[in-house]
Structure formats: C-alpha cells, structure tokens
Amino acid sequence: METETRNLRKEISEKLKDQTLRDALGRFSEAYPIARAKAYENAGDIETLRGALRQMKIDTVKRIEEVADRFEAEATKRGAKVFRAKTGNDVKEYLVNLCKEKGVRRIVKSKSMASEEIDLSKNLETAGIYTTETDLGEWIVALAGQKPSHMVMPAIHLSRFQVAEYFSKELRTDIPPDIAFMVQAARKELREKFLQADMGISGANFGIAENGAIGLVTNEGNARMVTTLPRIHVVIIGYEKLIPAIKDAAAILKVLPRSATAQLMTSYMTMIAGPTPAMVKRDGKWVEEEREMHIILLDNGRLRAAHDDKFKEIYQCVRCAACLNVCPVYTLIGGHVYGHIYAGGIGAILTAFLHGMREFEQFQELCIGCRRCTTVCPGKIDIPGLIEELRIRNVKEKGLPFLLKQTFENVVSNRKLFHGLLRLAAIGQKPFQSGRLIRHLPLFLAGMAKDRSLPAIADTPLRDRIGKITKKIDKPVKRVVFFSGCTIDFVFPETGESVFKVLQELNMEVLFPEGQSCCGKPVIALGDVETTKKIARENIRALMEMNPDGIIAACPTCTESLQHYAELLKDDPEWGPKAETMAKKVREFCSFVAEEYGKRGRLTKTGGGPKVIYHDSCHMKRVLMIDKEPRQLLEAAGCELIEMKDADKCCGMSGIFGVKYAELSMPILERKIGNIRDTGAEIAACACSGCMVQIQGGLDKQLPGVQMKHVADILAENLKD
Amino acid sequence: MEITHEIWKRHFPAENSGAHLFPEFEMRAKAVSGEVFRVAAAAEAREALIRLVDAVQARKAVVVESPLQEAAGITAALRSRGVTVYTEAAEIAAHADTADIGISGVEFGIAETGSVFQDGYDIATRLVTILPTLHVVFLSSTHIVPGITEAFDIISQSFDRGYVGFITGPSRTADIERVLTIGVHGPSRFAIIAVDEEPKGGDA
Numbered sequence: 001m002e003t004e005t006r007n008l009r010k011e012i013s014e015k016l017k018d019q020t021l022r023d024a025l026g027r028f029s030e031a032y033p034i035a036r037a038k039a040y041e042n043a044g045d046i047e048t049l050r051g052a053l054r055q056m057k058i059d060t061v062k063r064i065e066e067v068a069d070r071f072e073a074e075a076t077k078r079g080a081k082v083f084r085a086k087t088g089n090d091v092k093e094y095l096v097n098l099c100k101e102k103g104v105r106r107i108v109k110s111k112s113m114a115s116e117e118i119d120l121s122k123n124l125e126t127a128g129i130y131t132t133e134t135d136l137g138e139w140i141v142a143l144a145g146q147k148p149s150h151m152v153m154p155a156i157h158l159s160r161f162q163v164a165e166y167f168s169k170e171l172r173t174d175i176p177p178d179i180a181f182m183v184q185a186a187r188k189e190l191r192e193k194f195l196q197a198d199m200g201i202s203g204a205n206f207g208i209a210e211n212g213a214i215g216l217v218t219n220e221g222n223a224r225m226v227t228t229l230p231r232i233h234v235v236i237i238g239y240e241k242l243i244p245a246i247k248d249a250a251a252i253l254k255v256l257p258r259s260a261t262a263q264l265m266t267s268y269m270t271m272i273a274g275p276t277p278a279m280v281k282r283d284g285k286w287v288e289e290e291r292e293m294h295i296i297l298l299d300n301g302r303l304r305a306a307h308d309d310k311f312k313e314i315y316q317c318v319r320c321a322a323c324l325n326v327c328p329v330y331t332l333i334g335g336h337v338y339g340h341i342y343a344g345g346i347g348a349i350l351t352a353f354l355h356g357m358r359e360f361e362q363f364q365e366l367c368i369g370c371r372r373c374t375t376v377c378p379g380k381i382d383i384p385g386l387i388e389e390l391r392i393r394n395v396k397e398k399g400l401p402f403l404l405k406q407t408f409e410n411v412v413s414n415r416k417l418f419h420g421l422l423r424l425a426a427i428g429q430k431p432f433q434s435g436r437l438i439r440h441l442p443l444f445l446a447g448m449a450k451d452r453s454l455p456a457i458a459d460t461p462l463r464d465r466i467g468k469i470t471k472k473i474d475k476p477v478k479r480v481v482f483f484s485g486c487t488i489d490f491v492f493p494e495t496g497e498s499v500f501k502v503l504q505e506l507n508m509e510v511l512f513p514e515g516q517s518c519c520g521k522p523v524i525a526l527g528d529v530e531t532t533k534k535i536a537r538e539n540i541r542a543l544m545e546m547n548p549d550g551i552i553a554a555c556p557t558c559t560e561s562l563q564h565y566a567e568l569l570k571d572d573p574e575w576g577p578k579a580e581t582m583a584k585k586v587r588e589f590c591s592f593v594a595e596e597y598g599k600r601g602r603l604t605k606t607g608g609g610p611k612v613i614y615h616d617s618c619h620m621k622r623v624l625m626i627d628k629e630p631r632q633l634l635e636a637a638g639c640e641l642i643e644m645k646d647a648d649k650c651c652g653m654s655g656i657f658g659v660k661y662a663e664l665s666m667p668i669l670e671r672k673i674g675n676i677r678d679t680g681a682e683i684a685a686c687a688c689s690g691c692m693v694q695i696q697g698g699l700d701k702q703l704p705g706v707q708m709k710h711v712a713d714i715l716a717e718n719l720k721d
Numbered sequence: 722m723e724i725t726h727e728i729w730k731r732h733f734p735a736e737n738s739g740a741h742l743f744p745e746f747e748m749r750a751k752a753v754s755g756e757v758f759r760v761a762a763a764a765e766a767r768e769a770l771i772r773l774v775d776a777v778q779a780r781k782a783v784v785v786e787s788p789l790q791e792a793a794g795i796t797a798a799l800r801s802r803g804v805t806v807y808t809e810a811a812e813i814a815a816h817a818d819t820a821d822i823g824i825s826g827v828e829f830g831i832a833e834t835g836s837v838f839q840d841g842y843d844i845a846t847r848l849v850t851i852l853p854t855l856h857v858v859f860l861s862s863t864h865i866v867p868g869i870t871e872a873f874d875i876i877s878q879s880f881d882r883g884y885v886g887f888i889t890g891p892s893r894t895a896d897i898e899r900v901l902t903i904g905v906h907g908p909s910r911f912a913i914i915a916v917d918e919e920p921k922g923g924d925a
Contacts, residue, residue: 219894277842
C-alpha cells in the first residue's frame, strides 16, 4: 500500500481545533468508565472473565492452523463455501468474480472492519457493483467520504448538524438536524436497499471451529437483514476471530458488549452455521431456496502475527475499543490521526501488521505509555508493551533519525558529556528563568511554556550536594544506594535531599555513586536497544560496586528501568546475571519507606497537617502496582488526604512526548489541574519526578496557590532536624 | 437434520433454571426498553396481545406459530379482531415489510441480560422478527436460565447448524452524537408475553 509522508503535528493541531470532536470525545471519556463499571456489576468477577478470555485466545492462537482447518471443514460440511484469502486483493478478485458469475449488482453490507481494512467498497464500485454500508454510523461516514474514527462508533466525530447536511445531500431533500427524524430517514432509505440487494456482506465477531458458525454482535438489526434478505451471504472474517468451541463464544459475549458499549448484551447476537433458507422472487412469486453462503477467511498479515512470539497477543483483541475509550490521547484527537481504520493503541499495532511499518512509524509516538488501556482490555493485551516492541524492531530495521541517534549514542550514553551539557543548560536558561521555573520561551518554543512553566535546571545538582547532606550513621541498619535519575539530580535536587533525610532518619547509610547516569528510559522508549544496553551496564557497575543492601529510586520509571535491565541483558553472559542480582535489590522509595515505617509502627494516620491530593503516576500504579503506600505515608505525615477525580489518569508528560507534542500534552494537563482545583487541596503530591515537572508547571501557570511536592519532601518536612 | 428448535429442551437444565429467575429477567429486559407482560394462562396471553394490537391499531400481522400461541388461539383472535394475518412463508415474504406486527415464539430467556434465545433457521421466523416495527414474542416463564454461560451450555449441545441468536430489546443505535435512538433497522418495539402455564401437548 502506498504511504504518504504525513505531517502529524499539523493533523493533531487541526483535530485539537475541531470543537465538535473535542466536545463529543470529552463527554464520552467522562461517561464511559462509569457506564462500563455499571455494566459489569452483575457479571461476576471481572478479572476472572478477562483471564478466561485471554487464556482461551492464547490456547487458540497456538494452534491457529488446526482451528482454521476445522472451521473450514465444518463450515464446508454444512454447505458453506470457504475461501482463504492471503491478501486484500484476493478478496476483491474472489468477490468481483462471484458477483459476475451470479449476476450480483447490488450489495448491502453490515459492519466489517476487515472489509474496510482492504478498502473493499471502493474496489467493488470500480467493478460496477453498487455497495451500501447499512450500519448507521458506517453509512454516515461513507456519505461524508470519510473513514470511521472509532471501531465501535464510527461517526462519533460528527455532530447532528453535520449528519443532517450529508443526509440532505444524499436524499436530495431538506433533512432537519433532529436525531430521531434522521434515524427514521435512514431506516426508510436503507430498507429499500436491503429489499433490493442480491448479496449481503457481513463481518463476524467470532468464528467457531466446532460447527463452522460465525457470530455477529449488533444493535441496529442490519446484520440480521444482511444475512436474511439477499440470496447470497458473504462473510469476511479474519483469522484472529476464530475460536475452537461453541462454548468459547460465551467468554467473548460476557465481556464484549459490556466493554464496547456498556451493554449487558447487544440487541442482536446471531450465530449462523451453514446456509439457511432464503425467500427469492421467481416469476413474480416468492419461493424458498437455499441461500448461498461464502466465508472469506482473511490473512493479510494475521498469520505472520500468529507465529510471532510477541505479536500473537493481538489475537486476544475482540475489537471492543475499550482501550480507545480510556486513552488520554485518543480521547483528545479521535481516530483519524492513526492513519487507517484501526485507531488508538491497538489500532497502531494492527496497522503495523496489516498495513506495514511505514504507516506505523508515522504515528507511533501517540502512545504515551500510560498503560491505562491495560486496565480495561478484556483480552489483557499489553498494548504499550507491544508498541515499544514495534519501536525496537523499527529502529533495528531502519535506525533512528540521525540527530537522535547521535544524541543517544554520543551524549546520553556518555555520562560525563551528558551531565556537562545539563550543567551548561543551567547557565544557558538564565535569560528565561524566573525563580526555579521557566515561564516563557522564545518564538517557536513558546508553545511548550504556554500553559505550563518548565522547570529550570538547578544551579547545583544533587551530585554536588552529597557531601553536605550525607550524615554519618554509626551502626546503620541498612546500607542503601540512591539512584536519583536525571530529573531529581538536575531539576529537583531538593527532593534528592529529602530522600537522604528520610532514609538517614531510619538509621540507614545512604550512598550516591558518582558513576550513575540516565536510567535509559528515554532511549529504550524510542526503540534504541543497543544504546540502552550500554547505559545499563554502566549503571549496574556504578550501583553494585558499593555492594548495597538495597538500591532506592524515587521515580517509578527509573525503578522500572533498573529492574528491566535483567530482561534487557538476559542474553549477555557477563552482565545478565549481574542485572538479575541487581534487579532484586531495586526498590521504589515510597513502598520501601512504608515498609520500614510499618516495621517501626509509624505507618499510622496522625492528622493536623495540610490538605493534600495524591496523583498516581501511570508507571507507579500500573507497572509497579504501588498506590496505597504513598497515601499511607502522606497520612502518617499528618496530611489530610483528599481523593481527586481521575487520580490515576496520565498528567500528559510521558517523557519526551510532553515536550514534543506540547499542544497535545496541554489539554491533558489542564484536566488534571482542574481536578486538583476541585478538591481545594493546598498541596499536590506525587512520587514521580516526570509528573512533578508537568504538574508543577501547570500549577504555576493555572493554579499558583497550590504547591507540588514529592512524597519524600512531605515526609522530610515532617521530620525533626 | 435436527435443528436447535426441536432439540434444545432436551438439554435445558432441570436445576438452576425456572420461574424464580423471571423477576430478574423481567427487570433486565425492561431496562433495555423491552415490554414484558407476564400472564398465568393462555387466555390472558390472548388478551395481552389484543391490547397491544389495539394500542398500535394493527391492520396487518405476520405470524409464525408456536405451541404457546396455538394454545392461546392467537391467530384466530387476531382475525376476529379484523387483522389480516399471514402465516405462510411466501405471504410473509411479501408482507413482512409492511406489516404492523410480527409474532413468533422463542425458546428461553436469560436472566443476566434480559435476552431471549430464538432459533431462526426458518426463514419466516427471521422475516417476522426483523421487518415489522412491533415484534411480539411468546415465552414460557419457566424457561429462564441464569446467564450467558448457562445459555451456552444448552446452545453448545443443540446448535449444530442453522441460525440462532439472542434478541435483547428493540433495535437501537447511538451512532449520532451517542444519543440512544430506538428502532433503526429492526423493530422499534419489542414485547415479550410470558406465560406461566405450560402449553398442552408436551414438547415444542
């Protein structure tokens, strides 16, 4: 498929200006989590359901050929014709020939993402076959000459006024922007198409090997029309939809409607095994005949994924789009920027496999790795993990852009040079600095500091303060190493001081190895494995040299990165075992201190302190699974803890993303600041230096009365000197 | 060929099913805009249907017979009310699109979701269920299973080939501005007449 080079920033900018889209998605992202939770109320344990679906799909993909063979055999036995299509072109050829042979001129289609994936309608049109999309949303999008912007709600980006315009044009009469009226107009118009069609094309939500049945989950009833009225029924189904047994459909149906539309069940759930009777008009009389049923089993990259150790995971997707509905980026800009028809994180992965890496690399940065999708995906797919893997493969294949490559290889992985540059930056920023924040930036960089101040590089980094803050501990209970990460070292050295103070007060010896550098996260996030390995080896050497009892990091991303070295270096005979040993020693600050306080009976609520909210950093909560401990610590330090709305929703920083896509990052931050404002808190606390950069900047510009603090700072302030 | 409609009852569980699940079923069906009329016996089922027919001023009905409908004498009652009734496949094909009401029987209900399960292998059944604006189904109020999983225990043993499915309330869409709108392609009204008394003559 041809690929144009896109100007993603411009596309994003246009979407951000589309107020209809912004309003619709804003309302939806507010409503969805509540509706979904309600739909699951009577479903039993949701984690059990997710686990069951995941396991069933994992077992299926392992033997996908066998399952496909059985599906084909059983469907054939019952009278359906099964055609295996390797590519989209195979599908088009098969269908054009079939239409010619059977004299088909008019086709009605119910929803089939696979058919849109291969741009089927356009191709049939070229062959002189008139095709109508009958799903209301798909029809609207087709009339608008657009592509669906959501897998379940294709026209969510359009307003009733826009729809009325498209309808008026198509139906050549003035259609008012009244939703009920428009739905009736569509019913009338499309009813004629159903009754006149020679062929119905449907997709499938699942295909059952046991009896060759296909399953359709719909609300409007159009799929029932498409499979009931025309004399020929063609199903287009991807390999990933196959399941072994009839009973396995229950695992999908328990979660698909609930996750997709927050319904307990859709209006229609239909299963069709083999051809069924049709009524056909012959010489003016209605007679019953057996319908023709064709099933096109589409590969188009799917079997390659099935045999890929990592990407077989996409078979766990049931296309519910829950991942889009909670994605902080999707819910701002909608689906069109993701290129083809599959939107959001899972869409990025599917597009990479079905349309190629060239497509993927143009919008892969839109995943900010917040992992919110992983908490709702019914198939428990590690969407951000797969995206990171795709980035790694992309870099392996094509390398990084020159400048970035130079920066990573020559600067970030060279600690002395990197830190030297950061020190230089501390001087270079002076003209723009106001106190500890940069409130304005010149010209083209202005957008970055428009609704958020950027933190200034500290005059004296943490590493230059160590001598002053290290206390001599006589009989230390533990000897720990502090891994500060770049941000605490160079931007928030005071937080580093707080960490020292808290740990030393626990009678621990705290060491700061000079040789420690960046944890490597920004490098691996862009897919550069080799440079990350180099960084990892240096850090392991520096941190383990001192033979510590524990390695403490006060940033979840750093913690995660250090722990991940074991996986990163697993094939390295020298460094692999060292990384493994080190990983066991790495601890996140809050959970470590909470444990130590607990042992000493100090993890109890005290009171009398300020009103504080706690923001859950994405990686703290969804990678390290730590959310209780920081809250307990705040209460132990006397704070009055107030829960804010969406405490665990991304603040929009996400490393480099927050700076590169400042325009996109800002609306995410604005919501966060608004939620903080609503609580009336005096202090916003978190335990991640990246979030601190973002939220502190937002508070400074939008809510200056509220201070941003790391949990360590609050604990340290609470200690007597 | 054995079709689901004829054999599902053999696999219907004697335990963990029944009229005690009906209140939950009714609540769920109503929550999705289904209309539910529970009656004790056949005669009342007939009255419930006539009230619906009168309410929509139905002139034309397409009907696929089921034991519950036969026991209640539905077709005759409609005709005596002046409604034109079509029951043959060819007639149904010609008239379902313009009929005011479609009537059919369903196999069982699912409490968890308020759905009814129907075997639609018969083409007339499908035309009746999808084309008219009002669809009325007859259900035995003892034929209720707790959930989707239990429904699939029955289906997996009785669905070999054909066309089966759940119907859960009327046809709906939220494709324009996410505003829920009832009755896009299929029926805009879906009514369930549930009868406590088992029809005479044993198996369906």
